[in-house]
Amino acid sequence: MLSSDSNILRSSIPVVIPTERTVGEYVWHKLNSFDDNNVCLIDAYTGQQLTVGQLKHQSLSIGRALVAKGVTKSDKIAFYGHNSIQHSVLRFAAYFLGLPFCPLSPTFGAYEVGHEYRSTGATIIMTTNDDLPKFKDVIDNTDNNTVNVVKLVVIFDGQHKDYLTYDQLLIDDGANDGQSLLAARVPYFDVDPDNDPFIYIHTSGSTGSPKCVKLKHQSILILMHERGHFLDPDIVSSPGALKKHCIAFPYPFGHISGSAILPLQLCMGYPLVIYSQFDEHLLFKSVETYRITFLGTFPSFGRRLVDPDVFSRYDMSSLQIVNTGGAAFPGNVARDIIDKYNVIFREGYGMTEYLFITAGRNIADEFKSGNCGPVSPGTECKVADLATGQPLGPNSDGELCVRGLKLFAGYVNNDRAFGEAFDSDGWYRTGDIGHYDPSGNIYITDRLKEIIRVADGNLYVNVSPVEIEQFLLTHPSIAEAAVVGVNNRSGTQWPRAYVKLNSGQTTVVSDIDIKKFVADTLAYTKQLKGGVQFVDNIKRINIGKVDRKFYRNMV
Template identity: 45%
Template sequence: MPNNKMDRNIILRCSEPLVETRYNSVGEFIWKRLEEINNDKICMIDAVTELSITIGEFKQTATDIAVALLDRGVNQSSLIAFYGPNSIQHAILRVAVQLLGVTFMPLSPTFGQYEVIEKVKSVGADIVICSVNDLAKFSKLLNSNYNDKIKLVLVFDGKHGKYLTYDRLFKESKFIGRNLAKVPHYDVKSRDETLFLIHTSGTTGAPKCAQVPHRMFLNDVDIDNTSASSMVSSFLLPLGHISGTFALFTKLCLGCTMVMFSDCNDEFIAHSIQKYRINCLSISPTVCKQMVDHGLLDQYNMSSLKVLSTGGAAFPADTAREFIKKYGLMFRECTFLPYILSFKTPYAMTEYCRVSYKMSTTDYEPGNCGHITPGTELKVIDLSTGNSLGPNIDGEICIHGAKMITGYRNNAKAWAEVVDNKGWYRTGDIGHYNDKECIFITDRLKELMRIEVDQYYIKISPVEIEQYLQTHPSIAEVAVVGVNNKVGIHRPRAYTVLEFGHSVTGAEIIKFVYDSLARTKQLTGGVVFVDHIVKTKEKHLFSCPVSPR
């Protein structure tokens, strides 16, 4: 356990020093690590196709693809938008881009056409890399005037008559006849340069585009876990999320074997654990509960499991204890889906990589997020006075340290609203620390909705749904709120004021959203027509007098 200290301002710090690497770029760091791993070791296995690739094959293919991308016009100013499911090809392309030192932007697999267009245009992405099944999400963009800015469209699976495919790019790489002179190909002169961009709901308001620097990964990666190279780890985290993006880089550096899942259910996961002897399982609380409820712990041999990491929502204690009792494994409950195979990732967010981790593995304690990570400071403040609070008193958690993003792209105002002049980030999370200085998250200040999607949970801002609804010609004003169900998952509901003289049904508004927004932003809570909307200064719905209709 770290020997954390509190100063007179009641700030928690880890006594362990932050160990910094000598590298400026993630690409160089990954490459140096891969060179130390046996080329014959299995790097990845596709759980669906059962195809596999060794470390040596992965390195060679990634460098060949990187050179082919250069030949296709990718340069230092390129900004690459990635969209699509997990796959070996997708992973190779991600690493190839890092070998070049080019900035990229992962797009959430839940995004619909509207979100894809808005995100790509807002940052000026000029290269699109996606799966063939998701190409339709870009069709409107590629058929608009913006298409003149798109230099390259690459489909990383399947065949396509119009756009470049992965197979064709791979064949081209064999005829180029040169290697990268250095890694990264383009210089990364500072660790504060942007590694990738990713959209986040932040503390409140409309989604923002976070600038994730190389420093954020390099200051957080833990490669001292010597047992990790012998581990087989599930890879269920979407590459379109920050968790999946960091997981790919970290697990490559650790040398563990990754079993890649693109689409799955609870029984397929259980079957894969038995088949591939998976040791480390990162999974959502919902799927874990399904595995217990469906009797899969008895139907499949999952005795290979050593560590179970989960996050995104409160984990049912009885389910956790079933896994612990059955297999005697380590259990990690996280407030942010884990991405590092050092088994110490309980509390993180897009704006700050890892706030805390758990060192002790002997006792399972629901809600315990562990201790402060090296290089991080944390305080809990009173919401009324702003004063720092002592142990076991709930307040807003604020963080400061070396693993923070550099800000929100083209939105300095939004960043200034959540970071004070001393660099403290107000997380919007309510919680406390106990007498052992372990962190507990108990509530949210954030104006966010928690939505369940497949095997994980995501938090979305109602503002983006509101902004899209306000493009409807019949809607004068709208407020979207999350309606809780019995397990704490939100269903978005739109309280709607119509333009004078206009008429539209709730079903038509629901379809309007369905046609363009992500499935996580569907109005599953329905539409309620109101005369007017009053909001508090915090922008929460205050009252909606309903007129008869």
């Protein structure tokens, strides 16, 4: 709804103030309200299932074993690896202990893993056998690093001769002692919910290098108490709607989406279907097998839902809700999905710094492409004029600015960036361009941000051009570099680098050499598939920043 004071958007839904003080306490209470025999997690790839009772027992047992291994309140856990039931249980062990954790994107190479592990101050590594080599530099240098000493390494899957494994932690707990030790005290360590972070996670680096965001327990708790948002399957209230839902969970645990949505949706009491190895046909088949009612999707993946081959090959008649977020969804595709599957289609809007800015459209309203719905409870939003900063009225594009209860707590070791992210009245500047209609529904129309949107299987990955530029400058032959996104046929982008070589350069350096330099170290999403072009100078704006608009216009 639109507030009466100066074009400020506020929700008409009251905020539910949680009685719990920590995420671990909330999750524990929720799980105890469910039948222990109910299945809560299903891995569509392996067929493995986990009941509520098993989740509680295993996460508490692992928590006890970690304490016995010397884990303390001062530790932070870095998670890296694909979605799996073991990964999920380890996350819940962190909730119940009250330890902050640091998800690392599954797209990262060794360079990014080392940088982000150190910047978060993590002390515990939890990863897979296949991904462990990406931590080699971190582990090898631990003796020379008094800030990030690697205290413990835990392997999700299989066995390892040097490090603890998931199965060993369960054995080390002993006979059910974990229940008695932790169950009466969740979280195990003292947590100050108003100050202690629940999660440390890096941004995409939209206007500079990626920054490490701190999200407090209070922000997550407010999110988990919201109902009717676009990730809530209980919004379905039609007479023919199923009363029992099953939720497809394609969100990677290494992203903010997976990290925040995992406890949120599991605490709704419905089984989540996860994908330890993602394949679109596996997802379609899982809808048929498990009678999934609620499906999260992405623009690039959503197109496949209306493919005649998919529609005729799989029985997905159980679907009731399809939701999307993270990027604009083509309106014609959304309408085709609605028509083919007779579902509710909802779009949402949020970001790492502020989870769920909007609640998704009211399902009683007619579908309109781009409608992300009204602002969520406890959130204020304004659309600021790009020249004056003044709040604009309906149907006028400007920069979306927000403030409210779910706002992030800061950037780790970067107070300057935190201060610069707000205007003089305390509004967080999202960097997104949009407007709202007379009913207060928000539409995103453009981006001020400079991120490159790269397709990664079933989702988009935000890639920082500055991060790639900084890495290119470590090449001995490169003096300056500018990186922008180049549009491709899939509707996403590939990074392209404009490179100025050192003056007096005698060694012959080709575009292939530079592509290989990046590919050997950075994540595959940051490889220069858009090409490398050599230039005499790098054009900059008057404050010294790369004039990225100039290079985008050259594409």
